[in-house]
Amino acid sequence: MENGQIVNVSNLVKHFPMGGDHFVALKGIDLTFATGEFTGLVGPSGSGKTTLLNLIGGLDSPTEGDVSVLGMQLSGSSHGARAELRRSSMGFIFQTYNLLPVYSVYENVEFPLLLNNVPADERKKLVTQAIEWVGLTDKMKSRPAALSGGEGQRTAIARAIVKEPTLVLADEPTANLDAENSHHVMKILVRLNKELSTSFIFATHDEKVMGYLRRILNLVDGKIVKDEIVENPEFKG
Ligand SMILES: Nc1ncnc2c1ncn2[C@@H]1O[C@H](COP(=O)(O)OP(=O)(O)OP(=O)(O)O)[C@@H](O)[C@H]1O
Ligand SMILES: [Mg+2]
Known part of the structure; x- marks a missing residue:
């Protein structure tokens, strides 16, 4: 893998069993993501966005082709x-x-x-900070059942970013948020991207999210039909 690449996807094909036959959800995808990207997969419902994110995350296995993440080839691992x-x-x-x-x-x-054995003092600092970032300091002690949909989603976002990961995969992160919270959350993610060079790959329908992206990949029917770099005011300066 070349320097600066974080994800490499080659000839990725995914079939799902359907009745006695199969459905082809991804039809041969080739893509490279560089460190520090802020990229979105967009396209109609059923076009394969979640399927592709799950394969990049190693949560599912491809039928053909391969994914490498941070230099590790997932199918051989x-x-x-x-x-x-x-x-x-x-x-x-x-x-x-x-x-x-x-x-x-x-x-x-x-x-x-806890899974990463981060010491207690450091944990407290990071957790408090992540919860503050998403604006949930006053709900810190609540259980998920007592949260609104948007608060639940913001908790999930805090959980995803708390360990300051190298790569974040975000599937419709603003689906349950109102406009104000969507912009708030996207600005937090842009800040993480700028300050820590955290790479982001989104799957989204949301025009508000698209307004923050720097690269947009259009997926139709399991194929990338357009791959464009967008000038975005959020990234100036
Ligand atoms: N486990 C599965 N078994 C069978 N078919 C599946 C499975 N998972 C996904 N599919 C099919 O693969 C296609 C792509 O699904 P996927 O979830 O990737 O779409 P998507 O682009 O994320 O859509 P949405 O915008 O609605 O979230 C769909 O037609 C879906 O029905
Ligand atoms: Mg989806």
């Missing part, structure tokens, strides 16, 4: 090695945010740091 890569270097914001229901906001956000 063990389940444990992929889990280790996610634990150490990746943050996920899922379309359904998968919060742990018996834990508070604080504990949900703290969870990735």
Whole structure:
């Protein structure tokens, strides 16, 4: 893998079983992502955005082709090695945010740091800061069931960024947020991208999210039909 590349996708094909047959969700994708990208996969519902993100995250296996993340070839690696890569270097914001229901906001956000054996003092600082970033300081002790949809999503975002990962995969991160919170969250993510060079790959329908992206990949029917760099005012200066 060349220097500065964070993800390389080559000839990626994904079939899903359907009845006695199969459905072809990705039809041969070739892509390279550089360190520090702020890129979105956009396209109609069912075009393969979530499928592609899941393959990049090593959460699912391709039918053909390969994905390398941070120099590690995912298909040649063990389940444990992929889990280790996610634990150490990746943050996920899922379309359904998968919060742990018996834990508070604080504990949900703290969870990735416990997995990484971050010392208590450092944990407290990072968790408090991430929760403050997403504006949930007053809900720190609440459990997910007591949160609104948007608050749940902001908790998931804090959990994804708390360990300051190298790569964040974000599937519709603003789906449950109102306009003000969407912009607030996107500005936080832009700041992380600028200050820590965290790379982001989004899947989104949201025009508000698109307004922050620097590269837009258009997916239609399991194929990339357009790959464009966009000038974005959020990134000036
Ligand atoms: N586990 C599965 N089994 C069978 N088909 C699947 C499975 N997961 C996804 N698909 C199909 O693959 C296609 C791509 O799905 P995917 O979830 O990647 O779309 P998407 O672009 O993320 O859509 P959306 O914008 O609605 O989230 C869809 O037609 C979907 O029905
Ligand atoms: Mg999706």
